[in-house]
Amino acid sequence: MKALVYTNTLELQYRDEPKPTPVSGEALVQIEAVGICGSDMHAYHGHDARRVPPLILGHEAVGVVQNGLQKGKRVVLNPLITCGHCNHCQGGRSNLCAERELIGMRRAGAFAEYINIPERNLLDIPQDMDSTVASLTEPAATSLHAVYLAEKILHRPLSECRALVLGGGSIGVFAALMLKHKGCKAIYLGDTNALRRETADKLGCATVYDPLGSNLPEAGSFDLVIDAVGSGRTRAASCEMVASGGVISHVGLQDNEPGLDTRRLTLDEITFLGNYTYSVVDLKAAIDLLYSGALGSLNWVDTRPLSDGAAAFGEIHEGKAGSPKIVLRP
Ligand SMILES: [Zn+2]
Ligand SMILES: [Zn+2]
Structure with missing residues (x-):
């Protein structure tokens, strides 16, 4: 099969790789569409010790099941593989499972024609759902989770709050769209990249500015x-x-440099809230929202063939990609 393989820092090769052979308890899925994530870029920059080349990256994927009981069905992949029986998994917070693994990290990801993934990681989608839209499930669920956790702590309903989103990548854009969907009327979005500001401006849901x-x-x-x-x-x-x-709802993972004003957080009773990924329920809610059109037209997503993936990574790296999300199609 063809795959886009991360071979070295700032280097990807579109090449032949062995097609995965079916494993018991796992589904073989033919990938229809897979998005490039900020964390894939992090690996590409050689900044992620957990992602060691040569490795097929990619975890925001939709495809068709090739074997087993669900053969022929179109599904979204839940990329978080968890143990299923710890307290977090059984309590609905599988994102906190100590044994969690992400596809495209230690095991092969979805920038390929095929992938093997545990059957319990397949998520049902409406069978007529557009594959590019379906591939947005994972980033949309990440934003939804960040807004959802913050909403529980805010002192007033979101509809009465002023909200600021820092970063106009797909997580930031989806966060702004989620806030609007939930009735928030005063939304600001800051990004230092002029191309991204232009795209964010067109969404019409936030006042966009250059920090x-x-x-x-x-x-x-x-x-x-x-x-x-x-x-x-x-x-x-x-x-x-x-x-x-x-x-402050903290969802980005760019660096671990100091920046927090803990004195102000304390004196002004500000909550600093970490968010990591999503629960399975968040993923399902994201599929419903995306399919229903509640988040708008999504025409800001850029779609390219997987064979052009290396160039797409290069463009994002150089800050020349105006779209906050590039989706690749094998
Ligand atoms: Zn992602
Ligand atoms: Zn677990």
Whole structure:
């Protein structure tokens, strides 16, 4: 089969790889579409010790089951493989399972024609769901989870809150769309990349600004800040922008540099909330939202053949990709 293989820092090769052979308890899935994630970029930059080349990356995928009871069915992959029997798994928080594994990390990912994945990781989708839209399930669920956890802590309903999203990648864009869907009326989105600002502007759901520019929103004015970058700089900006009594929902994983103003967090009763991925229920809710059209047209997604994947990674790396999400098709 053809696959896009991460072979070295800043290097991907589109080449022949052995097709996975069916394993008991696992489904062989023919991939229809698979999105490039910020974490794939992190690996590509050689910054992820967990992703060691040569490796097939990719975990935001939809495809057709080739064997077993679900043969012929179109499914979205839940990329988080968990033990299924610890307290977190059984309590509905499988994202916190100590034994969790992600496809495209230690085992092969979905930038390929085929993948093997445990049968319990297959998620039902409406069979007429567009494959590009379905491939957005995982990033949409990540944003949904971040908004959902923050919503439980906010002192006022989201519809009455002012919200700021830092980062106009797909997680930031989906966070803004989720906030709008939930009735939030004052949404701001900051990104330093002009192409991404242009795309975010067209969504029509947020006031878009350049955090390095001069026209900044008022400091201390946001009940909720969602940090979809996760760098020292965005943590510092979050602490500056959040209102007293507000919530910082931290979902990005760019670096681990200092930036948090813990004195302000304490004196102003600001909640700093970490978010990691999604529950299975979040994934199902994301499929429903995407399929129903509740998040708008999604025409900002860029689709390319898998054979052009290396060029797509290069474009994102150079900051030349205007779309916050590029989806590859084998
Ligand atoms: Zn992802
Ligand atoms: Zn578990």
